[in-house]
Structures are given as structure tokens and as C-alpha cells.
Amino acid sequence: MKKKLLFVIPSLAAGGGERSLVNLLSQIDYSKFDVDVFLFHQVGMFLEHLPEQVSLLPHPINYRRFILPLSQSLAAFLSRGQFRLAYRRLRYAMVHRTPLSVGEREQKAWKHMAETLQGFTGVYDTAIGFLEKTSIYMCVDHIRANSKIGWIHNDYLKLETNAAFDQRYFRRLNHIVTVSDECAATLKSVFSEQSNKVSIIHNIVSPNIICRLAQHVQQDLFERRDQETVILTIGRLHSQKGLELAVEACRILLDRGLSIQWNVIGEGEERESLDRLIDRYRLGQSFRLLGLRSNPYPYLHQADIYVQTSRFEGKSIAIDEAKILNKPIVVTNFSTAKDQIRHDVDGLIVGMNAESIADGIMRLIENKELRNRLSQALSGMDLGTEDEIKKLYQLLA
Template sequence: MKKKLLFIIPSLNSGGGEKSLVTLLSKIDFDSYDVDLFLLDHHGLFMKFIPPQVRLLPLTESYRIFTLPLGPSLWKLLIRGKGRLAFNRMLFSLKNRIGNNVSRKEQYSWKYLSAVLSKLPQRYDVAVGFLEKTSTYFCVDKVDAHKKIGWVHIDYEKLGMDPEFDRPYFKRLDSIVTVSEECAQILKQRFPEEEHKIQVMYNIVSPLIIHQMANQDGKDIFKKQEDEIVIVSVGRLHYQKGFEMAIAACKKLLDRGYKVKWNIIGDGEERDKLTGLIEQYKLKDHFHLLGLRSNPYPYIKQADIYAQTSKFEGKSIAIDEAKILHKPILVTNFSTAKDQIEHGHDGLIVDMNVDAIAEGIEKLILDSGLRARLSMNLSQLKLGTEEEIYKFYGLVNGRVMGG
């Protein structure tokens, strides 16, 4: 008999965790597993990559009304006689306006969002909250399952979450999966009582699929001029990614006389702020926010350098993808950088500041031999992680995962 699996994630709009989930779903043996997916938002960049065998669970009309802007939401809830939900909607809005930390807002507003989310009627063999915070809380509070798994895709300490809020939820999980050894150590230090549950499963990346998609667009995307260096970065426009440092580094490189075009693939809440910085530095012809791309691989393939200026990461899928495409890579020295890059061998790790980023890019521009050597070393590595799906099977079937 097939096992019944449920995956929970707020949306498939963009992001490494979201991409990791659709890749994992594409690898599942549907002859052995029935798979349901619960999303709080049925729109997004990666929706089209959900395998047809996966059943997307419906959302209620009450939830749809709850997620409208505050005024229309309150009015529609009240005229339907749902006064208690209207009260929770108001408190939900209030909690999301207090304080500066986005993660804590999501934590503290859960109980008000929870009021409009019914417990799922289906019983599952395994339920997976595939992202920290809301996915985990829904998995624990709203799902009946024999086994419950939480997934942490980030350096827990860097998000500024309230661990005391998460502690009772982690206690009720059977396993806590994270994406790198460094992230696992951080979780074990913060939650020593749950150490026996914490396991590592790398994000699944497929070199075959990435190379196929990278070759889908054969035209010159960037229309490069002579002696021009094209840099690409991929990531959500969020404080975590440090793109304000990339903009300032781009300015320094131009001031030193280098012909640089820096392109960011992604979108997010910092678009207006970053656009303002681009205008302030007069970089509109040199620093481009390209928005979301369902297929970023032709852009990475045609770039001269891939740069990741993050302040913190779990295990960056974008870095793994740039490695598969054999790009010279520069990353800042966030806590998990050394999990993915060996400095001087398959990329450069630089200090987390504007000057170091600019100097690292300059080094790659001036030393074509270094760029070629990094690319050659990457071409000799085994970079696919498709076998991680067997760790997942071991996890859902009750065996201890390796690695």
C-alpha cells in the first residue's frame, strides 16, 4: 500500500527552499507514495513545476477573505457573521505592524492566522513542514500524521527568531532536517534537547536538468560589448542577500575603470530601496534588477562571474547551480560559505564588506588564468545530489539518514 505524504510550504513564489521542494517532488517515486501539497498561496514562479501526480489541497473561502487587505477583509467577515475571525484578522494585522524583525512577526502572528485554518481531514503517514516557521506550525497544529518532520533551510541564529516560540513545536516533531552540517551544529547548540532529531539532507540539484535548461536560450542575453565583464547574482531582494554591498562594489569597480554590468535575478521587499541606491550611484546602465526568471540558467551560463554577497545562508542552491555551470564564483564569508566553496580552488571567499567584494571581483577580472582554473576545477567535481532522495526515503520509512 502506498504511503500518504503531505508537504507544507507557504508558497512557491521564489526562493531556495521553494525551488528545493519542487525539485524533491520531481524525484519522488509516485508508485510508492501518494503526495499532497498544502500552500497558503496558489500563485508563484514555481507552480508550473509541481508534478501532475501531486494533489494541491484547496483553500477555504474564509481563508481567501482573511487574506484580503484589512478593510475589505473585516467588512466581508463581519457581514458573514464571522466576528471572531474579524477580531483575529485585526490582531493578525496589528502583530505584523509591530517590531522590525520579519521572522518574529511571522511567529507571533501565527495564532491569529491559525484561527482561519482548519485542521486537515486526511490522516497522513508523514507530514513535512518544508520551511521554518509557518510551515512547521501548521504541520504540528493542523495535521494528523503518524510522523511529522520540520525543515530548516537557513542559519537559525541569523534570522533573529524567538527560539522559545519554536521550542514546543520542535518538541512535537519526530525529525528536524536541515541543509548543511553548519546549520545542523547551530540548531544543536540552540536546541540541545532535540539534538537526536536533527539530521542533514542536502538540497537536490540535477546537473543534467540544469545543463539542459541553460542551453534553452542560445541568444546573447546580455549583448556584451568588448572587454565588458558580466556578473550575475541570484536571490530574493532581501536584507539577507547583501545586494546593497553589491551595488556599492559595482560603483567602486566602475570608478577604477572596469567595464562591468551586474545583474540580479530575483524580486522581493527591498526592490525600492535597491532601486534608490542604483539611482543614487548613477548605475542604471551598469546594475540591473532583472526580476524573477523561471529559468535563470542561461543568464548564469553566459555570465563571466557569479557573485553571492549574502550575509547569511543555509546552503545556497544558487551557488551549487553556478558550480554546475562551471562559473568563476565569488562569495562573502557567511557562516556556511566553506561548506560550498574551497577558497582558491573552486571559488573565492572574501570578507563581508564592500571593499573586499570589489577587490575580489577585480582579482577575477584581471586574472583570466584564475578564472579558467576555477572553472576547470569545477568541471572535475561530482556536483549532482540526486541521491539525496534516498535519504528522504529513509527518513519517511523510519531509517536513520546518513550524512
């Protein structure tokens, strides 16, 4: 008999965790597993990449009313005499306006959202909260399953959450999965009582799929000017990604007389502030926010250098993908950078400031021998991680 699995994640919008889930689902043996997915928001460019064997669960009716804009939500509840849920919706909105960290706001908001997610009738062999915080809370509080897994995709200490709040949920999990050695060490340090539950499953990436998708577009996507060097960054427009450092580094490189264009694939809440910064530095022709791309691999294939300016990461899928396409890579020295890049062997790790980022890029631009050496080192590596699915199967046994 097939085992029944449920994966819970906020959405399938652009992001490393979301892409990681789609990659994982592409590797599952559907002759052995029936798989459901619950999304808090049924949106995102990765929706179209869900395998056809996966069932997307509908939203409960009260949750559909809850996620309406505030005035519409209140009207929907009040007109039906659901005064308690109207109060919860109002309190939820107020929590999100408090001066707490994003992580703590999400934790405090959960109890107000949670009532609208009651009543799931399905019973699963395993329920998996595939992203930290709300996805895990829902699996623990509202899903009936023989075992429950929480998946942490980032350095826990950078999430700015209340560890005591999470401790109550982690005690009720059977397994806690994370994506790198550094992330696992942090979890074991913060949650020492739960350290025996922590496992590492690296993000699944497939060189065959990535190389095939990279060839889908043949024309030059970047409209190069003369001998221009094309730099690419992939990531959400979010403070975590440090993109204002990228804008500043771009200005520094141009002031040094280098001919470059820097492109960013991604979308997010910092677009307006980044647009203003781009205007301030007069970079309209040199630093481009391309928005979302369902297939970023032709862009990555055609770029000369890949740069990741993050403040923190769990394990960056974009870096792994750049490695598969043998790109010279520059990354900032976030806590897990050394889990993916060996400095001066298969990439460069630089300081987390615009000057150091510019120095690293300039070094690659001016040193063709170094670029070739880094690319050759990557070309000789076995970078596929499809077998990571076997680690998940062991937890599901």
C-alpha cells in the same frame, strides 16, 4: 499501499527553499508515494514546475477570507457574524506593524491565523513543514499525520525568532531536517534536547537538468558592450542577500576603470530601495535588476562570474548551480560559505563589505589563469545530489 505525504510551504515564489521543494518533488518515486502540497499563497513562478502527480490542496473557506486585504476580510467576517475571526484578522494586521523582528512577528501572528486553518480532514503518513516557522507550526497544530518533519533552510540564529516558541513545536516533531553541517550544528546547539532528531539532507540539484535548461536560449542575453565582463547574482531582493553591497562594489569596480555589467535575477521588497541606490551611484547602464526568470540557467551559462553577497544562507542552491555550470564564483564570508566553497580552490570567499567584494571580482577579471583554474576544479567534481532523496526515504520508513 502508497504512503501519503503532505508538504507545506508559504508559496512557490522565487526562493531557494521553494526551488528546493520543486527539485525534491521531481525526484520522488510516485509509484510509492501520493503527494499533496499546501501553499499559504497559491502563487509563484515555480507553480508551473510542480510534477503532474502532485495534488495542490485548496484553501479552507475561512482562510480565503482571512487573506483578503484587511478591509475586505473584516467585511467578509462581520457580514457572516464571525466576530472572533474578524478580531483575529485585525490583531494579525496589528502584529505585522509592531517593531519586532520579522521572525518574531511571524511567530506572534501565527495564533491569529491558525483558527482559519482548522478542519483539514486528510490523514497522512508524514506531514512536512518545508520551511521554518509557519509551515512547521501548521503541520504540528492542524495536520493529522503519523510522523511530522520540520525543515530548516537557514542558519537558525539568523532567523531572529524566539527559540522558546519554536522549542514547543520542535518537541512535537519526529525529525528536524536542515541543509548543511553548519546549520545542523547551530540547531543542535540551540535545541540540545532535540539534537537526536536533527538530520542533514542537502538541497537536490541535477546537473543533467540544469545543463539542458541552460541551453534553451541561444542569443546573447546580456547585450555586452566591447570587452565587458558580465557578473550575475541570483536571489530575492531582501536584506539577507546584501545586494546594496553589490551595488556599492559595482561602483567601485567602475571607478577602478573596469568594464562590467552586473545583473540580478530576483524580486522582493527591497526593489525600490535598490533602484534608488542604483540611481544614486549612477549605475543605470551597469547594474540591472532583471526581475524573476522561470529559467535562470541560460543567464547563468552566459555570465562570466557568479557573485553571492549574502549576509547569511543555509545552503545556497544558486551557488550549487553556478558550480555545476563551472562559473568562477565570489561569495561573502557568511557562516555557511565554507560548506560550499573552498577558498582559492573552487571559488573565492571575501569579506562582507563592498571593497572586499570588488577586490575579489577584480582579481578574477584580471587573472585569467585563476578563472580557468577555478572552473577546471569545478568541472572535475561530482556535483549532482539526486541521491539525497534516499535520505528522505529513510526518514519516511
